[in-house]
Amino acid sequence: MSVDTSKQPLTTPAGTGPLVRLEQVTKRFGDNTVLDHLDFSVDAGKHVTLIGPSGSGKTTILRLLMTLTKPDEGTITVDGERLFPASEKQCREVRKKIGMVFQQFNLFPNMTVLRNLTEAPVTVLGLSKDEAEERARELLDLVGLADKCDVRPTQLSGGQQQRVAIARALAMRPKVLLLDEVTSALDPELVAGVLDLLRDIARSTDITMLCVTHEMNFARDISDQVLMFDSGRILEAGPPEKIFGDPEQERTREFISAVL
Amino acid sequence: MNWDWSAVSDFMPHFWDGLVVTLEALALGSLISFALGLVWALLMRTPTRWVRWPVGVVTEFVRDTPLLVQLFFLFYVLPERGVTMSALTTGVVAIGLHYSTYTMQVYRAGIEAVPVGQWEAATALSLPVRRTWTAVILPQAVRRVVPALGNYVIAMLKDTPMLMVITVLEMLGQARLFSQQTFRFTEPLTVIGVAFVVVSYLASLLLRTLERRLVR
Ligand SMILES: Nc1ncnc2c1ncn2[C@@H]1O[C@H](COP(=O)(O)OP(=O)(O)OP(=O)(O)O)[C@@H](O)[C@H]1O
Ligand SMILES: [Mg+2]
Numbered sequence: 001m002s003v004d005t006s007k008q009p010l011t012t013p014a015g016t017g018p019l020v021r022l023e024q025v026t027k028r029f030g031d032n033t034v035l036d037h038l039d040f041s042v043d044a045g046k047h048v049t050l051i052g053p054s055g056s057g058k059t060t061i062l063r064l065l066m067t068l069t070k071p072d073e074g075t076i077t078v079d080g081e082r083l084f085p086a087s088e089k090q091c092r093e094v095r096k097k098i099g100m101v102f103q104q105f106n107l108f109p110n111m112t113v114l115r116n117l118t119e120a121p122v123t124v125l126g127l128s129k130d131e132a133e134e135r136a137r138e139l140l141d142l143v144g145l146a147d148k149c150d151v152r153p154t155q156l157s158g159g160q161q162q163r164v165a166i167a168r169a170l171a172m173r174p175k176v177l178l179l180d181e182v183t184s185a186l187d188p189e190l191v192a193g194v195l196d197l198l199r200d201i202a203r204s205t206d207i208t209m210l211c212v213t214h215e216m217n218f219a220r221d222i223s224d225q226v227l228m229f230d231s232g233r234i235l236e237a238g239p240p241e242k243i244f245g246d247p248e249q250e251r252t253r254e255f256i257s258a259v260l
Numbered sequence: 261m262n263w264d265w266s267a268v269s270d271f272m273p274h275f276w277d278g279l280v281v282t283l284e285a286l287a288l289g290s291l292i293s294f295a296l297g298l299v300w301a302l303l304m305r306t307p308t309r310w311v312r313w314p315v316g317v318v319t320e321f322v323r324d325t326p327l328l329v330q331l332f333f334l335f336y337v338l339p340e341r342g343v344t345m346s347a348l349t350t351g352v353v354a355i356g357l358h359y360s361t362y363t364m365q366v367y368r369a370g371i372e373a374v375p376v377g378q379w380e381a382a383t384a385l386s387l388p389v390r391r392t393w394t395a396v397i398l399p400q401a402v403r404r405v406v407p408a409l410g411n412y413v414i415a416m417l418k419d420t421p422m423l424m425v426i427t428v429l430e431m432l433g434q435a436r437l438f439s440q441q442t443f444r445f446t447e448p449l450t451v452i453g454v455a456f457v458v459v460s461y462l463a464s465l466l467l468r469t470l471e472r473r474l475v476r
Contacts, residue, residue, distance in 0.1 A: 068380050096386045106381035110399040119395060120385035172385060 018077075019044040019208050020065065020176055025074030027060055027232075034060050035232045037074070042225075044079075044175070047202050047209040049219040049240075052229030053255060058212040060232075062178045065210070066100045067091055079175055096124065099174030103181045105161040107153035113140070113164050114149040117171045125172065132171075139167040143197055159190030163197055170201070177201075179211040191215070198222065216260055220244055228252045267447040271438050275451055278434030283459070285352055285420050285430060290413050292356025297363025301371060302393075304364070323361035328422055330354045335426040351423035359412055366408040370401035403474040410467035414460045431455060 018041035027035040034057045042048050050058045063069045064076060067083065076084040083094045108116050117136035121127045127135070140146050143163040145156075153161050162182055169177060179198070183191040195218045202209060202222040213219055219226060219240060226243040228236040228251075236249045247253050303315045322330070331354045335347065345353065374397050382392040421432035429437065435448035 066380075066384050068383060092386065095383075098384075100380075100384040102377060102381065102384075104375075104377050106375075106377035108378065108381065108396055110396070110403075120387055123388070123391050123395075124386045169384070 018042060019046075019079055020210070021075075021077040022061070022064075023075045023077075025064065025071045025076060027057070027064065027069070027071050033232060035064075035071070038233065040227065040234060040237070042176075042208060042210060044208055045206045046224045047211065047222045049223040049226045050210065050212045050229060051214075051216075051219065051226060051243075051255070051259075052235070056229040057232040058229055059180055062100065062180050062210060062212060065176070066098060066178055067095050096172065097175045098178065099169035099172050099176070100178040101162070101165050101169050101180070101182045103185050105153070105158070105165045105185070107161055107165055107168070109152060109154050111152075112150050113145070113153060113156070116153065116164060117168050120168075121171050135171055136167070139170055140164070142170075143167045144193075157190060158186045159193050162186060162190075162194050166194075166197060166201070170207075174207070176208045176210065179209065179213070181212050181214065183213070183215060214259055216244065216256065228255065264444065264447060267442065267444040268451060270442070271435070271444075271448045271451060274434040274438050275431065275448070275455070278429060278431035278452070279455060279459075281348065281423075281428060281433075282417075282420050282430040282455075285348065285355065285423060285428070286413070286417050286459075286463075288352040289355035289359065289416050289420075292352065293359035293363050293412065293416070294409060296356060296360035298367050300360060300364035301367035304368065305371070319361040319364060322358060327354065327358045327419055328425065330358055331422060331426050347426050347428045348423070351420075351426060351428050355416055355419060355423075359416055362412055363409060366405045366412070367401065369408075370405035371397060373404055374400045403471075406467065406471045406474055410464060410471070413463055413467065417456065417460055417463065 021041040023039055025035055025038045026033065038057075038061070050061065052058055060069070064071055065078070065083070071084055074084075075082065078094050079097050081090070081094045083091060086094065107113075108119070111119065114133065114136050117139060118127075118129065118132035121132040121135060122129060137146065137149065140149060143166060145160060145163055145167075148156060148160065148164070153164060156164065162185075166182075182198070183194050186194065195215060198211075199218070199221055201207065209222070211219070211222070223240045225237060226240050227234050228243060228247070228249070230251055236243065236247060236252050238247075243252060244256060247256065300315055300319050304312050306312060331351065334345075334350045334354050338345070338350075378396055378400065379392065382396050387396070420430050423430050424433040424436065427433075431452040435452050438448045439445045
């Protein structure tokens with residue numbers, strides 16, 4: 001299974017400079033300051049993994065980028081355009097560059113697998129039904145589910161549903177793909193298939209990835225950079241060899257040995 | 261109290277007339293309450309308080325006043341204001357409006373029962389709000405609410421005799437008229453009693469079929 005990028009690039013070729021940039025981003029839930037003046041950026045085409053203990057704010061960062069929640073302070077820029085603060089209209093435009101895969105898949109149960117993949121390309125990107133279906137079939141082929149076009153998502157296994165969800169996100173040709181613990185709701189024997197698919201996508205496309213995961217081997221394989229979070233701040237950042245092999249912070253070492 | 265089959269057969273032509281009116285009132289009342297209830301439920305979800313507030317007050321008022329009072333109001337007060345409708349139309353509107361204030365709660369529960377992840381997935385795919393409603397949320401909400409809506413159809417059926425008070429000759433109206441003319445009560449009332457049971461049974465069968473269709 002491999003991705004043929006020469007024919008159908010999933011994104012436009014990677015430019016230079018940061019594709020995603022968070023500056024001084026603060027997010028509170030009531031009195032609880034979840035992210036505290038956070039700064040970080042991700043260059044185009046890079047794969048960044050977010051690790052850290054439960055409640056450290058990893059999901060919150062992805063949700064801010066997906067505009068599922070708004071920061072209290074700071075700025076977020078994606079591909080040179082403001083995502084926050086920005087007008088509704090601007091926000092809607094910039095959001096199209098971002099795709100997200102959820103822990104619980106969140107496929108639309110009232111649609112067939114194929115329609116899950118064509119709905120947004122047709123209504124949002126304005127593709128014709130035929131174009132959208134062709135794209136959808138290619139992606140289903142990529143994720144190994146070409147024969148499941150006409151079934152309902154509920155008839156698929158968790159692993160299959162998650163692969164459809166990945167294909168659905170890719171059907172929008174996002175520049176950035178956000179992955180929030182996409183294998184943690186899966187039965188153990190289904191995890192490897194989904195991780196292999198993601199490895200494959202990471203290797204053979206130039207899509208930028210932000211990935212929250214507890215799968216340390218996977219993180220080591222795909223990451224250009226690993227960010228270790230603790231209480232809403234980046235405790236430590238570096239290439240996977242460094243973070244997993246020789247972290248500077250004792251806290252990081254403890255966390256990694258606890259997870260492994 | 262003796263049973264007279266000839267009274268039954270004398271009543272039957274009137275019974276069929278009444279049955280048609282009852283079914284008409286039920287079908288149209290259901291349609292109005294289903295459609296209007298959805299409109300109320302959606303209006304209650306708008307971000308503007310100036311829409312939600314009046315809708316909330318009016319529907320609460322309609323829900324908490326008796327259907328009988330609303331029937332009289334529509335039948336006697338509206339014509340004074342220059343609005344004239346046939347008795348049956350008035351009855352259908354009253355039943356539909358009254359029950360829409362119940363179906364709106366059913367829809368609301370159905371909409372709220374759609375997992376928040378569905379909204380989030382729609383946002384992640386940049387689906388416009390309107391499309392999110394029509395393609396994602398409502399199809400899932402509606403199939404959840406069919407059984408509950410079905411219960412209100414049965415309840416509506418049992419309220420149709422109230423239309424008698426505004427001169428609509430549905431089944432009970434026909435039975436009463438027949439009784440006044442012939443002094444036979446047992447036969448017409450028994451016939452329509454059986455008819456109510458049969459109609460509600462058939463209606464629930466119909467709804468169950470619909471439910472199965474939707475919950476594929
Ligand atoms: N909708 C919300 N309302 C209130 N508090 C929230 C909400 N979402 C998250 N939080 C709080 O924000 C903090 C960070 O949550 P977040 O989900 O980002 O953590 P996480 O790093 O993804 O953790 P996990 O590994 O458990 O998924 C937690 O303290 C959590 O309780
Ligand atoms: Mg999380």
